[in-house]
Amino acid sequence: MNNIHLLDLIQGASGALDYVNSTVTGHHRRVGAGAAAIGGAMGLEGRDAADLVTAALLHDIGAFSLDLRLDGLDFEADHGDHARAGFRLLSVHPMLSRVAPLVLHHHTPWHRLPPLSDPGPGQADTPAAALLANIINLADRVDVLDQVGTRRVVRERIRQIISHNAGTVFAREAAEAFLDLSAGSEFWDKLSGDWTHVREAVDLPMADDLISHDQLLPFSRFFALIIDFRSRHTATHSLGVAETSARLAALAGMPPESQDRLRLAGNLHDIGKLAVPVTLLDKPGPLTQEEFEAVRLHAAASESILRSVPGLDDIADWASQHHERPDGSGYPHGLKRDALSLGSRIVGVCDVFTAITEDRPYRPGMTPDQSARVLRDMVGQGSLDADLVALLLDNHAEVAEARREAQARAHVEFERYRSLRVDGAAHAA
Ligand SMILES: [Fe+2]
Ligand SMILES: [Fe+2]
Ligand SMILES: [Fe+2]
Structure with a gap:
């Protein structure tokens, strides 16, 4: 790298x-x-x-x-x-x-x-x-x-x-x-x-x-926590995307270094959400058209943040293209399947998989059957990569377990963050 x-x-x-x-x-x-x-x-x-x-x-x-x-x-x-x-x-x-x-x-x-x-x-x-x-x-x-x-x-x-x-x-x-x-x-x-x-x-x-590459991972995890903790709806989302992306990359035959870099991309894919007001991230009801546009901006923001760091180019692509769709209907650039690298397509699939299977405060995650149906439907509509969804569903239990375990660990970190005593805080006031 x-x-x-x-x-x-x-x-x-x-x-x-x-x-x-x-x-x-x-x-x-x-x-x-x-x-x-x-x-x-x-x-x-x-x-x-x-x-x-x-x-x-x-x-x-x-x-x-x-x-x-x-x-x-x-x-x-x-x-x-x-x-x-x-x-x-x-x-x-x-x-x-x-x-x-x-x-x-x-x-x-x-x-x-x-x-x-x-x-x-x-x-x-x-x-x-x-x-x-x-x-x-x-x-x-x-x-x-x-x-x-x-x-x-x-x-x-x-x-x-x-x-x-x-x-x-x-x-x-x-x-x-x-x-x-x-x-x-x-x-x-x-x-x-x-x-x-x-x-x-x-x-x-x-x-x-x-x-070093080894030092990069804690940095990306750190930012994943900052991104995720802003919204109680998605408090461990990025870490789930990171781990499932690394797992799917392994199943797709990518070498270990690439799996690690997909983990980085997963941790950072929603970094542009820092630009989205928490009121929108947490809004219980459906978004207005204007609000929806504001949320969509996060993918372009992820791109410009990650592109500002020389040496992160592949990660910037993989992370910021997670809402691109094989049929060209996605954003920010409307890229079609041919223009999307394997890494970008992996993060795209794993973002959806994590989103529908994770528990959120307002609803439980989908069962394996329900999530398989949704993923297949999206393939049918041209919204997700057919080969990668097939690979994921062939290894459904393994990928699901990777997600569950990563998010359980992230949840512990979230609790630890909230309960940390601040040394010297009494003097700071
Ligand atoms: Fe996103
Ligand atoms: Fe300041
Ligand atoms: Fe300040």
Whole structure:
């Protein structure tokens, strides 16, 4: 497979998060670039600089659900909930848990920051962690004042606000670095470009770090959970699609590496649903035509998010074509069977299979007989690949068991996420 840069992946993830709050498009990228510039001016390097940028690019990850919407405009608002949710999400990730405390405290004023206790081996520690969290806080406030809302606060006013809060809300050292940088226009230019890469905005020691294939899987699982947890209707859907796709790929004779990459594609196929309001995902009744169009947009959004990460091309195809149909009646591009690769057709079949057989809060999953009938009907209508459906039905029990087992495991993860204690939360308020 192609090499994938860790920074590209995190940047792609941060772009996906920006879909959730379209009013602040580019917010994560700008906070990443701003924090990196401030940290650079303070002489941060190596692991600290990498942690700073990683956490800044993902800092509002906890604001992905409806009840945790961003209160971007309010300078003084208590942002504790989305910060705590972000902490909980990140703390279970093998590579990202070290930056979880930075996300937890990205709205905590400097003078109220607890000495961040060392949460465990390999994770962020003090006092650097507190300072890193505070740099993100500063970069975030600067971007919110600069970008959000109809009234643009002039930059001199932003500088006054930061200066006024130096030593209280913001660490004096960080505020001074910002005030030095922001006196000229160069700093602001770095933030105000369209989607320029953080890599180009700042000199970053992690810019050349590669991510291995093995490390990619936890990333995709992590995003599957974020995608799925937004809607109680489909809380484990992506993981079911991932596992059944890998199983069907094995049955179709694809090599183990391809099976693994189909697992990635399954985990990420609905990543574009981050752009769909939860009210639509959870709507009990039938959708209006307009709402239906809004939901359909998720496939194109999946495509653009995944295409933004160099090295994920096959996965971008397989994931984003899951609503294409062999007869050309699907979306986003209306591709016909000849234009769809085996991987894309597999995810298409497994998405339907998982959707009709999984239990949802408003109805139980279909029995094997019922689901076989629906799949055959769809083949008859030209909506699903005939060969793959036949292969699945020949191995119905095995594929069904793979789905059930994967979703049962994901359900445990969902419960664990909901019940995780937030270390230090009492200090964060
Ligand atoms: Fe935030
Ligand atoms: Fe933010
Ligand atoms: Fe979908």
